[in-house]
Amino acid sequence: MSLPKTSRQYYLPQLGSFQNLAVQEVPVSAPKAGEVLVKTHAVSLQYRDLMVPSGAYPLSLPENLVPCSDMSGEIIAIGEGVKGWTVGDRICANFMIDKIHNGSPNDEALGGSVHGVLTEYRTFPAQSIVAIPDHLSYEEASTLPCAALTAYNALLSGIEPTKAGDTILVQGTGGVSIFALQFAVASGATVIATSSSDDKLKVATKLGAKHVINYKTTPKWSEEVLKLTNGAGVDRVIEVSGNATLGQSIASIRKGGNIDIIGHVGKADDVKPVDIIFPSILKQINIRGIYVGSVVQFKNMNKLLAANADKTRPVIDKVFSFDDAKKAYAHLESQAHVGKVVIKV
The missing domain is CATH 3.90.180.10 (Medium-chain alcohol dehydrogenases, catalytic domain)
Structure with missing residues (x-):
């Protein structure tokens, strides 16, 4: 050739x-x-x-x-x-x-x-x-190389990988967030998804989200998250918006829970920087920055994709x-x- x-x-x-x-x-x-x-x-x-x-x-x-x-x-x-x-x-x-x-x-x-x-x-x-x-x-x-692998790294690597029975909060319906929703569902977790669009939330529901929140109509969505979890908070937040949502993510997390920092797509011009030190200490939160992943993780993720073809397409x-x-x-x-x-x- x-x-x-x-x-x-x-x-x-x-x-x-x-x-x-x-x-x-x-x-x-x-x-x-x-x-x-x-x-x-x-x-x-x-x-x-x-x-x-x-x-x-x-x-x-x-x-x-x-x-x-x-x-x-x-x-x-x-x-x-x-x-x-x-x-x-x-x-x-x-x-x-x-x-x-x-x-x-x-x-x-x-x-x-x-x-x-x-x-x-x-x-x-x-x-x-x-x-x-x-x-x-x-x-x-x-x-797969960025969106999927970032979501996989956040959910299934690190100190406390997602397991069946966990509750995961996924922000938005962009590439990373949709993969995080799918991987969480494939792992047996319960997903709460947020978006500013009811039509997008219908897609999230179809993909397996158990609860959805429109943050335009429910601006204090962390309060709704606490109601949905009987006051306990979620086990993990997939944080893609940055300072625009970090304060509410901290409010939504359980004691000892995990916040995976992935991006800052939110518009935060009018949002003051969040003081995470005191709340993180009080709630003993694990905050982890995610920068995509490795070849080894990629190969492991592909095994998950192949084993759960319908849920993770x-x-x-x-x-x-x-x-x-x-x-x-x-x-x-x-x-x-x-x-x-x-x-x-």
Whole structure:
């Protein structure tokens, strides 16, 4: 099989907006020793992909960054010394290319500190890829590297993994939150889901949430959480909004409960920073920052997906063509989506 000579890819010639995304054609090289060359089939977007082009991402970026971190594709060539992979294998790349084990300190993340995956072809270190579960399409599999793995890490790794009978509070219906809902349900936990949209809450209910709260009509939703748990509070909060909701998350948690800090998508301009020290001590809360996950966790998560195919199938809101990538970004920015926004390459 002859290799492609060029690859079309998006890049950011300057920061300020995703509207600055431009397309360029670059040469394709054969994979080096220890690498595989992959044809990209699908890329999914996440909130970070809005932060990066806007200039709001807090880490340094390479010039002319190729954006996005979450992809699925097909191996089309294998470098010297690579074992365990063959041409035609369907794969995803891990969000952090060198984070093999849970304790790995490296944080070279695709679409951030290193060039990303919004490209037709790309090489990856063979150790940084995982096989796609057989029952998933390329579009579905592209949602796994960040959103799914972050949710899996929060719920099923760490000091106190989620178990059957726990009660989990999931904020919103974005990618991480939907996967957290699905993984919690698959684990036998009870889920309370929040959203500003009754229509989105209907989707959450269909996916297995036992209780739903519209935080627009119930702004003090932590009080409703306490009512639903007979005053005890939930075992875990999947915190994706940051300071906008952290105070209510602390109010919602039980003594000794867990708050997994994942993002700050909430608009908190008029919210004072939350003093977490005193309440955390009094309630003995475990607060853990989650930065996606490792290759080992990815492989373990895929076992869960395969074993619970119906309950954990990725929820895709809309699929855009490669040429319509900017429209995909705009749809993500609108927050009209439930689940993931995908670009088919």
